[in-house]
Every structure is written in C-alpha cells, then in structure tokens.
Amino acid sequence: MFLPIFFIISFLFSSTNADDFCVGDLNGPVGPAGYSCKKTATGDDFSFSGLRTAGNTTNLVKAAITPAFSTQFPGVNGLGLSMARLDLDVDGVIPMHTHPRASELILVMHGTLLAGFMSSDNKVYSKSLNKGDIMVFPQGLLHFQINTGKTQSLAFVSFNSADPGIQIFHLSMFANDLPTDVIAKATFLDNAQIKKLKGVLGGTG
Amino acid sequence: MFLPIFFIISFLFSSTNADDFCVGDLNGPVGPAGYSCKKTATGDDFSFSGLRTAGNTTNLVKAAITPAFSTQFPGVNGLGLSMARLDLDVDGVIPMHTHPRASELILVMHGTLLAGFMSSDNKVYSKSLNKGDIMVFPQGLLHFQINTGKTQSLAFVSFNSADPGIQIFHLSMFANDLPTDVIAKATFLDNAQIKKLKGVLGGTG
Amino acid sequence: MFLPIFFIISFLFSSTNADDFCVGDLNGPVGPAGYSCKKTATGDDFSFSGLRTAGNTTNLVKAAITPAFSTQFPGVNGLGLSMARLDLDVDGVIPMHTHPRASELILVMHGTLLAGFMSSDNKVYSKSLNKGDIMVFPQGLLHFQINTGKTQSLAFVSFNSADPGIQIFHLSMFANDLPTDVIAKATFLDNAQIKKLKGVLGGTG
Amino acid sequence: MFLPIFFIISFLFSSTNADDFCVGDLNGPVGPAGYSCKKTATGDDFSFSGLRTAGNTTNLVKAAITPAFSTQFPGVNGLGLSMARLDLDVDGVIPMHTHPRASELILVMHGTLLAGFMSSDNKVYSKSLNKGDIMVFPQGLLHFQINTGKTQSLAFVSFNSADPGIQIFHLSMFANDLPTDVIAKATFLDNAQIKKLKGVLGGTG
Amino acid sequence: MFLPIFFIISFLFSSTNADDFCVGDLNGPVGPAGYSCKKTATGDDFSFSGLRTAGNTTNLVKAAITPAFSTQFPGVNGLGLSMARLDLDVDGVIPMHTHPRASELILVMHGTLLAGFMSSDNKVYSKSLNKGDIMVFPQGLLHFQINTGKTQSLAFVSFNSADPGIQIFHLSMFANDLPTDVIAKATFLDNAQIKKLKGVLGGTG
Amino acid sequence: MFLPIFFIISFLFSSTNADDFCVGDLNGPVGPAGYSCKKTATGDDFSFSGLRTAGNTTNLVKAAITPAFSTQFPGVNGLGLSMARLDLDVDGVIPMHTHPRASELILVMHGTLLAGFMSSDNKVYSKSLNKGDIMVFPQGLLHFQINTGKTQSLAFVSFNSADPGIQIFHLSMFANDLPTDVIAKATFLDNAQIKKLKGVLGGTG
Incomplete structure (x- = not known):
C-alpha cells in the first residue's frame, strides 16, 4: 500500500545527487563556482x-x-x-x-x-x-x-x-620574487627592511 | 552592403552558445551552479x-x-x-x-x-x-x-x-532507516506512532 | 511543564518580523533590495x-x-x-x-x-x-x-x-519624446514609420 | 609633509561609515537585506x-x-x-x-x-x-x-x-493554533498523538 | 629558519589554482557560472x-x-x-x-x-x-x-x-528568419518597413 | 485611439521609481545593499x-x-x-x-x-x-x-x-593609532621602520 506514495515523488530525484549538495570531486573539472560534484556521497x-x-x-x-x-x-x-x-x-x-x-x-x-x-x-x-x-x-x-x-x-x-x-601580507611581499624597488615604491618601506625580510622569508629580487 | 554591419558584432558570439542560456547536459559534469551546458540548442x-x-x-x-x-x-x-x-x-x-x-x-x-x-x-x-x-x-x-x-x-x-x-516531512522521517529512538528524541513523537508510520511508509529501524 | 521548552528559543524571535519575510511597506523608504518591511503581517x-x-x-x-x-x-x-x-x-x-x-x-x-x-x-x-x-x-x-x-x-x-x-519596445521608442532622428539613427527605421507610430502611441519629437 | 598623501584619498570616505560594514540599527527601518546601518561604530x-x-x-x-x-x-x-x-x-x-x-x-x-x-x-x-x-x-x-x-x-x-x-518541527506543528485535522492530513500523524503534543507544547485547535 | 613559517600555510594552496581566479579554459566544459578553469596561469x-x-x-x-x-x-x-x-x-x-x-x-x-x-x-x-x-x-x-x-x-x-x-534590436528583428507578420504584430511596424530592413540586413521570412 | 494601449501597462509603474534603478539619497537611511532611493531622477x-x-x-x-x-x-x-x-x-x-x-x-x-x-x-x-x-x-x-x-x-x-x-596598506598600518608593537608582531617589520613611517604618515602609538 505504501508504494503509490513513493511514486508521486520518486522520479524527482532519480538522476543526480547534486540536488542538495555537491561534495567536491578534487579530480574533476573546476569552475568559477567550485569543484565538480562527486557522483555519490555518504555521511563521512x-x-x-x-x-x-x-x-x-x-x-x-x-x-x-x-x-x-x-x-x-x-x-x-x-x-x-x-x-x-x-x-x-x-x-x-x-x-x-x-x-x-x-x-x-x-x-x-x-x-x-x-x-x-x-x-x-x-x-x-x-x-x-x-x-x-x-x-x-x-x-x-x-x-x-x-x-x-x-x-x-x-x-x-x-x-x-x-x-x-587567505593573503598574508608579509608573505605576499617578501616570500616571492617581487623586486625590492617595486616593494619600496608601493609600500614606503626602506630597502634595507625589505631585503632583511626577503632574507628571512626566502624571497628574491 | 549588409556584410560590414555583421562584421562589427559577429565575432562576439563565435565560440560558445552559453552566452544567454545553458541548457543542461544531463550526461556532463555537474557543479555547484548546475549542469554543464549542451553545445547546441533549439526552440524545443x-x-x-x-x-x-x-x-x-x-x-x-x-x-x-x-x-x-x-x-x-x-x-x-x-x-x-x-x-x-x-x-x-x-x-x-x-x-x-x-x-x-x-x-x-x-x-x-x-x-x-x-x-x-x-x-x-x-x-x-x-x-x-x-x-x-x-x-x-x-x-x-x-x-x-x-x-x-x-x-x-x-x-x-x-x-x-x-x-x-523538496523535502517532505513524513517521508524524511519514516521512509528510511533513521532509528526510531532517534526520531522519538528529535520530534517528541511516541515510539508507537513512529513504528506505525515506518510500517506504512516502508521505513526500517 | 511546557514553558521551559519555549524559553530556549523564544528570545530568538522577539525583536523583528523580518526573519522569514519582508512584506513591503509601500510608504516606507525604498532601497536597492526593495521596499522596507511592514512591522506586522497576516495570512492575507x-x-x-x-x-x-x-x-x-x-x-x-x-x-x-x-x-x-x-x-x-x-x-x-x-x-x-x-x-x-x-x-x-x-x-x-x-x-x-x-x-x-x-x-x-x-x-x-x-x-x-x-x-x-x-x-x-x-x-x-x-x-x-x-x-x-x-x-x-x-x-x-x-x-x-x-x-x-x-x-x-x-x-x-x-x-x-x-x-x-517590463520594457515594451514600441512604447519605449514611440510613446515618449525621444527625437525622431535619434530613433532613426539608432534603429534603422524610416522617419515616416517613426512619425506614424509616434502619432498612434502618443509620442512627440 | 604628510598632508598631501592624505588628500588623495581622504574624500573617499567622508560621507558614510557604511563602506565596509553596516552595524545594525535595531530601531531603524528594516529591508530585505537586513537592518539599517548605525551611523557610527566602535570595536565593541x-x-x-x-x-x-x-x-x-x-x-x-x-x-x-x-x-x-x-x-x-x-x-x-x-x-x-x-x-x-x-x-x-x-x-x-x-x-x-x-x-x-x-x-x-x-x-x-x-x-x-x-x-x-x-x-x-x-x-x-x-x-x-x-x-x-x-x-x-x-x-x-x-x-x-x-x-x-x-x-x-x-x-x-x-x-x-x-x-x-530556525524552524523547529514540533514547535511549528504543535505549539500554535494549526488545527489538529490539518496537521493529521499533512503529516500522517494520528489525532491522539497530535492532541497529546499540543497539550505538552501549549498548542490549541 | 624560514622553512617553518612556510609550513604553517603551505598546504592551504597545494591542490588547485582556482583559489583566487579561474582563467577560462575555452576547450573545457562550460557551466552556468562560466568556463572551466585553466590549470595554470601567468601574468599574461x-x-x-x-x-x-x-x-x-x-x-x-x-x-x-x-x-x-x-x-x-x-x-x-x-x-x-x-x-x-x-x-x-x-x-x-x-x-x-x-x-x-x-x-x-x-x-x-x-x-x-x-x-x-x-x-x-x-x-x-x-x-x-x-x-x-x-x-x-x-x-x-x-x-x-x-x-x-x-x-x-x-x-x-x-x-x-x-x-x-549584447542584443541589438534591429539585428534581432531583421537579420534572421523571424517571419514578417510576426514582427509586424509584435512591433507595430509596417510590413514594408520590415521587408526593407530584412533586405538590408540579410533577414528572410 | 492610443489611450487603450497605455491602459494595459500603465498601472505597472505607478507607485515607485525604484523599478529600474535606485539613485542614492545620501541623506536617507543606509542599509547593507546601499543608499535609499531618491524619489525622482533625471538624466543628470x-x-x-x-x-x-x-x-x-x-x-x-x-x-x-x-x-x-x-x-x-x-x-x-x-x-x-x-x-x-x-x-x-x-x-x-x-x-x-x-x-x-x-x-x-x-x-x-x-x-x-x-x-x-x-x-x-x-x-x-x-x-x-x-x-x-x-x-x-x-x-x-x-x-x-x-x-x-x-x-x-x-x-x-x-x-x-x-x-x-579601498584599503591602502601603508595608511592602514602607519596612519592611525595601531600600536607599534602590534604592528611589529603582525608584520615582521622592525620597530624603527614602523616609527619612521608613523612619523611620515601621521600615525601615533
């Protein structure tokens, strides 16, 4: 007797598990809204x-x-x-x-x-x-x-x-190859300060 | 004489039909924003x-x-x-x-x-x-x-x-394996009521 | 005995009826997201x-x-x-x-x-x-x-x-004071056609 | 010497403190996007x-x-x-x-x-x-x-x-005047169960 | 000495370049939110x-x-x-x-x-x-x-x-096969005007 | 003859100019979505x-x-x-x-x-x-x-x-009363550098 009531809604959900959530498939294509959805999901x-x-x-x-x-x-x-x-x-x-x-x-x-x-x-x-x-x-x-x-x-x-x-200021400035003179002009910091921190943080330039 | 006027805009639309719509490709990857777009579309x-x-x-x-x-x-x-x-x-x-x-x-x-x-x-x-x-x-x-x-x-x-x-309350509660004692605690319903509806709606547990 | 259970959630909803909806107050301030909310609402x-x-x-x-x-x-x-x-x-x-x-x-x-x-x-x-x-x-x-x-x-x-x-093309073109020569240039329509429709639709210029 | 550098940006922020945040004024008008903004704010x-x-x-x-x-x-x-x-x-x-x-x-x-x-x-x-x-x-x-x-x-x-x-199911059903027969039809619950919970939770009807 | 500080954040960014941007891959799947992301990007x-x-x-x-x-x-x-x-x-x-x-x-x-x-x-x-x-x-x-x-x-x-x-009115009307009588009914334009512009702009019907 | 056609749509737009735009009233209430709308607007x-x-x-x-x-x-x-x-x-x-x-x-x-x-x-x-x-x-x-x-x-x-x-780094750091030792801890900059820039940019602390 309970089969008919299932019938009225069961085909709503037959073709995708993306209805209510979209657990990311880290190996699928990525788009502006995030990862593609995994095909199945569990509580885990x-x-x-x-x-x-x-x-x-x-x-x-x-x-x-x-x-x-x-x-x-x-x-x-x-x-x-x-x-x-x-x-x-x-x-x-x-x-x-x-x-x-x-x-x-x-x-x-x-x-x-x-x-x-x-x-x-x-x-x-x-x-x-x-x-x-x-x-x-x-x-x-x-x-x-x-x-x-x-x-x-x-x-x-x-x-x-x-x-x-997450963008951490001192890493964005001093842990890459952004040239010292560019940093100096764009931040008002002294060249010596910049070079010191590039040394500590692994930056070059 | 009408060709030049086409020229000014024709390359706007040369590479994708996803400009104005994105008819779902039910067999393509799915993302948080919905289905991938079919490559062509008609009025149908x-x-x-x-x-x-x-x-x-x-x-x-x-x-x-x-x-x-x-x-x-x-x-x-x-x-x-x-x-x-x-x-x-x-x-x-x-x-x-x-x-x-x-x-x-x-x-x-x-x-x-x-x-x-x-x-x-x-x-x-x-x-x-x-x-x-x-x-x-x-x-x-x-x-x-x-x-x-x-x-x-x-x-x-x-x-x-x-x-x-669409989430239908009695199906979410009674048409799956959510344990009776969990339902009872979370809804204030009596165990007998829960078991009766699980019987009608095909639930277990 | 039922009072305590009310207590746990009652203060959630004490200060505004805008929680779940915002019936428009047509006489209040209007913003980019729509009308201000009426203070009370009924089923009507x-x-x-x-x-x-x-x-x-x-x-x-x-x-x-x-x-x-x-x-x-x-x-x-x-x-x-x-x-x-x-x-x-x-x-x-x-x-x-x-x-x-x-x-x-x-x-x-x-x-x-x-x-x-x-x-x-x-x-x-x-x-x-x-x-x-x-x-x-x-x-x-x-x-x-x-x-x-x-x-x-x-x-x-x-x-x-x-x-x-809702923007209806012929009213936007011919039911206001947009000058005939501007319409002609911007739509490729003939002046005679434009003036005829301005006459029918109440436009000037 | 430092005044000129202030000048280049100071007029950006002269007329409102709503640029970066909008601390709610619980006594002002409410709209679909939330409360109106307080005119001033502090860390508190x-x-x-x-x-x-x-x-x-x-x-x-x-x-x-x-x-x-x-x-x-x-x-x-x-x-x-x-x-x-x-x-x-x-x-x-x-x-x-x-x-x-x-x-x-x-x-x-x-x-x-x-x-x-x-x-x-x-x-x-x-x-x-x-x-x-x-x-x-x-x-x-x-x-x-x-x-x-x-x-x-x-x-x-x-x-x-x-x-x-936050919508709590048993309160939405049993703590108001939603008629028992309506609840019964819409949830499959027995009348006795409904009336019992209305009694516990303060509902009528 | 600078390695430890890298450690605290380095695994934040190890698996995708889609964190901050999503340069379109014109050959990948397209979805409602736009193109898929290219796997790598440069300043160019x-x-x-x-x-x-x-x-x-x-x-x-x-x-x-x-x-x-x-x-x-x-x-x-x-x-x-x-x-x-x-x-x-x-x-x-x-x-x-x-x-x-x-x-x-x-x-x-x-x-x-x-x-x-x-x-x-x-x-x-x-x-x-x-x-x-x-x-x-x-x-x-x-x-x-x-x-x-x-x-x-x-x-x-x-x-x-x-x-x-970008939808240009005269091209949408007169540069395709939208039938003349449909255009006439839907725009109030005369048939002669429509046919003339279809001629100029390459439309049929 | 043109009055009837106006009738079919005229009441769509009778009560607000916020339909298509919301020119900001800088003196009205401000909300999370921006300024309130001015009641009338012109091309200017x-x-x-x-x-x-x-x-x-x-x-x-x-x-x-x-x-x-x-x-x-x-x-x-x-x-x-x-x-x-x-x-x-x-x-x-x-x-x-x-x-x-x-x-x-x-x-x-x-x-x-x-x-x-x-x-x-x-x-x-x-x-x-x-x-x-x-x-x-x-x-x-x-x-x-x-x-x-x-x-x-x-x-x-x-x-x-x-x-x-717009948040300009050196002004956010050095043109206010953020304490020098806080800046030093949070940016890795030397105290001398911080104090020098506070001096140039008008900061205290």
Whole structure:
C-alpha cells in the first residue's frame, strides 16, 4: 500500500545527487563556482576530523592555521561556508592578512587574544577577546590576532565561503620574487627592511 | 552592403552558445551552479509538455507532484527558476514540506485549497485559495496544501531556483532507516506512532 | 511543564518580523533590495486575488498584462519571485519586450500561443504552445507571445524577481519624446514609420 | 609633509561609515537585506560575549540554543554570517529543525553528539561527532543533534547568513493554533498523538 | 629558519589554482557560472591588448564594438566584470541595444556622444557626454550612443558581468528568419518597413 | 485611439521609481545593499563629470585616485559597478592596496604602467601596460600600479561594486593609532621602520 506514495515523488530525484549538495570531486573539472560534484556521497563526506589536533606552532610566528576549506573538506564545496583552526603559543601571532572572498567570525576557546581589523578609512577596530567571545571581521579587510595571555590560545574561525582565500601580507611581499624597488615604491618601506625580510622569508629580487 | 554591419558584432558570439542560456547536459559534469551546458540548442529545449497531464493520484495522499526542474526540463538550468504541477483529488493533500533552496508561488487553476506556512516563530499563515488566487511561501519554511473543496483541484507552483529541492516531512522521517529512538528524541513523537508510520511508509529501524 | 521548552528559543524571535519575510511597506523608504518591511503581517499579506479576473483587452494589441509584482503584491517583496497574468483575444499579442532583471516561465492555460525569443547572436527560438505547456525566456532577452488560435488565450508568467520590470519596445521608442532622428539613427527605421507610430502611441519629437 | 598623501584619498570616505560594514540599527527601518546601518561604530560593535555562558538546559529537551544572529549581535548585519551556541545535557537533544536561509557548520567542543541530516530523496546522512570534529548541514535540510555521551556536550554552529532563521518541527506543528485535522492530513500523524503534543507544547485547535 | 613559517600555510594552496581566479579554459566544459578553469596561469592571462586598436567602422553604422568578454579575454572568467571598446566615426551610432545580464558604465575618451536609455515606464534619460564624462545604463534597459560631434569618438564601456551579452534590436528583428507578420504584430511596424530592413540586413521570412 | 494601449501597462509603474534603478539619497537611511532611493531622477543623475580633470598629484606618491563610487556618483547605487580615475606623474605609484568587495579592471589611457597582483599562494602576476591595454585584478587581492615611463600616465579603473572600498596598506598600518608593537608582531617589520613611517604618515602609538 505504501508504494503509490513513493511514486508521486520518486522520479524527482532519480538522476543526480547534486540536488542538495555537491561534495567536491578534487579530480574533476573546476569552475568559477567550485569543484565538480562527486557522483555519490555518504555521511563521512560531510564531517571532518582534521581540526581535532593542533597545528605545528614551532615556527617564526609561534602559531598555526589549519584550514577546512573545500580543498581539505570537499563536503562544503558549493555550500558557501568553511572553517579553520588557529593555535597560538604564548606570544604567538596570526599575522596581518585578508580573506579576499569572505567575512570571518572568530570564536575563542581558551586563552586571551587581541584581535583587530582596519577599515577602508584607516581606523582601527580592536578588542581583547577571552574564552567564549566572538568577533566579526568584515569581508576583505586587513586583520590580525595576537596571543596576549600567559597560556596557549585556541580559536576557531568561520567563513561565509567554501574557499575564502587567505593573503598574508608579509608573505605576499617578501616570500616571492617581487623586486625590492617595486616593494619600496608601493609600500614606503626602506630597502634595507625589505631585503632583511626577503632574507628571512626566502624571497628574491 | 549588409556584410560590414555583421562584421562589427559577429565575432562576439563565435565560440560558445552559453552566452544567454545553458541548457543542461544531463550526461556532463555537474557543479555547484548546475549542469554543464549542451553545445547546441533549439526552440524545443526551452519548452516542456510534461505538465500537460495530471499526475497519478491513486495513492495515500490522493495527490501528485509533477516537477519541471532542471533534471526534467534542462532548459531552465542556470536560469534560476522552475515549476511543478499539483493535482489533488477530493481530500487530497500535498503534505507538510519545505523547499530548501527556493521561495514558491502557488497559482490555483480550479478547486479550493487550504494553504499555509509556519514561520520561524511558529506562527501559522494560512488562507483558503480559489481559482485564480496566488500565494507565496517564503524560502525554506514548512508549508502544505489541502483540497478542502468538493471537486478535484489543480494548481501550478513556481520556484526561484532551477533546482529548488523538496523535502517532505513524513517521508524524511519514516521512509528510511533513521532509528526510531532517534526520531522519538528529535520530534517528541511516541515510539508507537513512529513504528506505525515506518510500517506504512516502508521505513526500517 | 511546557514553558521551559519555549524559553530556549523564544528570545530568538522577539525583536523583528523580518526573519522569514519582508512584506513591503509601500510608504516606507525604498532601497536597492526593495521596499522596507511592514512591522506586522497576516495570512492575507501572502495571498493575492488580483489575477482572478481578465485584464481589459479592448485595446490596440487585443491583450492585457496584469502584474503581481512587489508593488501590487507586497508579500513577495524581498523573496525573489513574482507573477503576471496574460489575456489575449483572438489575434492578440504581447508585443516584443524584455524583463531587465528576470528570467520568465510562461504557462498556457487555454488557447494556442506562438511564443519566441531572440538570443544575443540573433537566432530565433520559437514554439507553438498549447494548454499545459511551459516555456522559458532567458533573462533580459527580447520575446513575444501571439495568440495564433481561434479562441481567447490565457497564460500565467512567473519571474525570478519580485520586481522584474517590463520594457515594451514600441512604447519605449514611440510613446515618449525621444527625437525622431535619434530613433532613426539608432534603429534603422524610416522617419515616416517613426512619425506614424509616434502619432498612434502618443509620442512627440 | 604628510598632508598631501592624505588628500588623495581622504574624500573617499567622508560621507558614510557604511563602506565596509553596516552595524545594525535595531530601531531603524528594516529591508530585505537586513537592518539599517548605525551611523557610527566602535570595536565593541564587532565583538559579542553573549556566547560565553551556557544556556538554560532545565527544559524538556535538556538543551539550549543561544543565538548570535543580527538581532542579538548587530555587528554581523549585512556581512552574511552568524553563530549560535548549543548546550546539551546528558540525553539532551536539539530537535529536528531547519534553517530556511543558511547552511550550517557544527563544531563540537566537548562531549559526543550524534548528528545527522536528511536529503530531499529521504536518505539519512549521520555521524557520531567528538571533540574537534566538524560537520556540515546543507541549506534548508532537516537535521538534529543528540547528546549520546555520558557527559554534557558543548558545540558551536556557524551559518552563512546573518539571519539564518530556525524552524523547529514540533514547535511549528504543535505549539500554535494549526488545527489538529490539518496537521493529521499533512503529516500522517494520528489525532491522539497530535492532541497529546499540543497539550505538552501549549498548542490549541 | 624560514622553512617553518612556510609550513604553517603551505598546504592551504597545494591542490588547485582556482583559489583566487579561474582563467577560462575555452576547450573545457562550460557551466552556468562560466568556463572551466585553466590549470595554470601567468601574468599574461590577466592582461589583454585587444582593445588597443580601433574596430573597423567601414559599415552601415559607422561604428564598431570590440569586446573583451570572457570569450575574448578568459582572464575575467568568473570574476564578474568585463569591458568593450566603442569606435564611432562622425555620424556613427551604437544602435539601440540591451545587455541582458549587466549594467554598463561608459567613459568617453574623445569626441561628443549623445547617450541615453529608456526605463520600464518609457521615460527617456539622455545626456550629451564629452571627454572624461561617464554615464551608467541600468541592467537590461534599451540604450544607444550617437556621435553628435564633428570628430571621431572613442569610448570604453565596463560591465558587471564577464559575459554581459549584447542584443541589438534591429539585428534581432531583421537579420534572421523571424517571419514578417510576426514582427509586424509584435512591433507595430509596417510590413514594408520590415521587408526593407530584412533586405538590408540579410533577414528572410 | 492610443489611450487603450497605455491602459494595459500603465498601472505597472505607478507607485515607485525604484523599478529600474535606485539613485542614492545620501541623506536617507543606509542599509547593507546601499543608499535609499531618491524619489525622482533625471538624466543628470546617471552621468558624472568628476572624472574629467586630473587629481592633485603634488604628494608623496606623485599620484591621485579620483573615485566615482556611489557616494560621489549616486546614480550607480544598487547597480553593482563604479569607476575611478588614476593620475600618476613620472615615478608616481598607486601604493599596495586591496578592494575588499570588488574585482577591478584597469584601462591605460596614456603612459606606461607596471601593474601586478599577488595571489593567496604568494605568487606575483605582473605586466607592463601601455596605452589601450587592460588588466584584471581578482577580488580582494593586493595589487599596485607604478608609472615606469617617462611621461605622466592616466588610467581608469572599473569595479563590479558600487562601493568597492579601498584599503591602502601603508595608511592602514602607519596612519592611525595601531600600536607599534602590534604592528611589529603582525608584520615582521622592525620597530624603527614602523616609527619612521608613523612619523611620515601621521600615525601615533
């Protein structure tokens, strides 16, 4: 007796699993809206355990960013949101950066962070954040987070894009072959400062 | 003499027919924005006769939904709208459901329908609709239509998505293997009620 | 005992009725996204009976367009869809026009219509439509509908905008003060033709 | 010497602070895109401490949802994202619900949750989540979270809308005046079941 | 010493170059959002020299449109903007046309242009533009540009779509096989006028 | 005789001029989608002469940006595009900056510019541009333009937002009260360098 009721809707969903989601096929063609859709999906495609463990903070910034974007977590492909985990040792810093395609919400899990962003009219909006606090960084603006407490700090950040991008200022400037004189003209920094940081960060030119 | 005027614009359109539309290629790759585009199209690709005839209403709900979404009518792929036909016998009902990715407009062609939706603050917005009436159901909200008249009823619904989706509550709950105790906890329904409906609708667990 | 469960969500919805919809306040400020929201709403705000009756077809085109856009039906404001009713007498025509901000789906209720659109590369996509047929007109493209049958025809059109706009070619050209020589240069039409139509349609210049 | 460089850009930003953000003015007009913008903003507008403390879980579901949507946290107005805090006692449950205008990412802070969603074709995608795990719920689909562990559980959820909405199934059905016979027809539930839940949840009709 | 800092972000970007852009692969699958992405890109992909030189104005309209849309300039694919160059001899005209998927900004480089558009309520908004002037044409509306000066004129137009489309009225009507009687009914033009222009522009029917 | 034809459409447009455009009312409420709409508009509202003349380049960067965003040119409000004029003396530079809400197309009118952007993976995409060349800068990425020729240079830039924003790195860092030690931690720059630039650019802290 229950077959007829199935009939009325069953052919709605016969030809594609892309109706409600589009788990990314990292080997298929990529387009402006993201990865192609995998043909089948299970519950495992929609969960991700890669943020369970802290990133390696044994580095210059004493901090680590662990992303769960569509490339790491294909389940969010096409769904317009993603996350990342931030680990900061004492004195650690997530350096000055932007996300070119998303706004961000930070949630502090433990520790104390000084977080801030600059607006287009060069004003500073900053706040000291503690456990349970959240803060929003409007789309595309320069922002930073610094561990100003006496313990390690853990935070999670959410984005309204499955592929928000992350552009870290000092790496964009000093970790490639952008010529020193171009950087000097475009940033007002001294040549000596630029060359010093190119040395530290592996840049040339 | 007319050739030069062609020349000024002809190369605008030489390499793709995807300029103005993207008739879905059901066999090509699928992405978050929909199907890939067929390489050529004719007038037939943009019209659809599948809504001419009534769906089979010999079923538990005495009603039928006949969709013209991008899977059935690939001409709407990428254009952001679609339709469906609703046939309701006397006492027929389109059960409580949502469209996860679209708002809906219903147009009653004949008969009398009681239609309604519930908002996020649990209010009911309902209306008795007659021939020629339209009603809007805001995106993603639970809604229903019931034939409260003494004749068959016919209605057409429009969506602002080529792939709006349709999630029917009792099928989502009782026509799969979602465990009875999970349903009971998440819906407040009694176990006996759940098991009875799983029996009717083919669910297990 | 039921009060606590209300508590957990009640404050979610205390301060605005704009959560799920935004019924247009035609007297409030208007912005790029549409009208301001009315402060309260009832079921009546979401239904509309203005499409029940045929428009007046005693005119030059033997046809009438009756819109249910956000201005006529404020319930669709902000929801991204709307409708209109088309009545065509024998030999009636919905003249060559575009909708600058929406794609359109036509549904033929009775009679026979020849409908078509032209693409950017000047191809014609046309189809003779009968009762129950639907056809899509991609966003912004010139299209028309002509009653080619021997009876009156009725159709309903859906749009994926609450405010799709409608620009009818001959009225845009000949029913205002656009100078005849400008029209002649920009359309290749003869001055005599232009002046004749300005006379019929009330244009000057 | 530094004045000239200011001159070249200073007039860019003279007339509005809405360039980069639009902190909601809860007393101004509301439109389809959200609240009007406050005229001035400080760092405090962009952070929120309302998620620091657990919601009150002394209720039927042994759980609490504490939102930080644009109504509670006007700093996210217009920025397209928001959060909420979920507290679940042992055996607590966030009941079956949808967000009509957003996809969701859940992040488990402690405890064990069984989470799942149903797709339009009635399949179940569920997963047992532990500390540090995330899971995505595609836009508009029914989903639930149940504390299946032996300790309290805490989770945070992110949305890609500043006003995602939340529609809880049993409250939409049983906590208002939707008539029992309508519910029965539209959900397949028995009248006795409906009346029992209306009694528990405060509904009438 | 600089290796650790690379480590913290290097795996963000390891699997795709589609993060920040999606240079169109004209030979790959096309979808509703545009071309597939090329696998690699260089600086050359983001610049275009095809607008350096004037189009051929030896034609009926004494004007030429040279587009830099995603088909000609694949670097803009997926980025939501494009340009075109307009050359107009003395008495030249860019004929009455629409862009179905974009608003337009014109910038006059030299000469004098009369430019205008018609709104949905048939009003004319026109302006005489000189060197350095800009004018906006709202999405989808009929507009035109005429060289009313005594010298050649050059202008550049920008669109907020990588594939705005261009529909030129007289070509859509008279340069294809749309039957004369259909055109006559749908435009109010006389049969003689239609046939004359079909002759000039290569149309049949 | 022409009155009837007016009748069929005249009531479409009776109550608002916001149908096709929304010229910004700089004194009305502002929302996330832009300014409120002026009640009436003329051709003058849609054109702008403020880009006719060069900006004042007597400053540290030997360059000037003259914007035509919705604040300066309210005709583009809600239409999703805008422009700006760039004047660069010999050795002038538009410093390293981002547009948080838009992609950009540059068009070089005269002179020679070295232009470039950095992607999220720290690669440099640069190009020497001459008269008539265009180049695209993907949304939100750091980019710069330098006059590398022996004459003044003039360029125009288009954006796919009416309010793209502009964030200039050295002003965001050094022209406000962001503390020196915060800048040092977040950018790797030396304190001496920071203090020197704060002195030049008027910053404190």
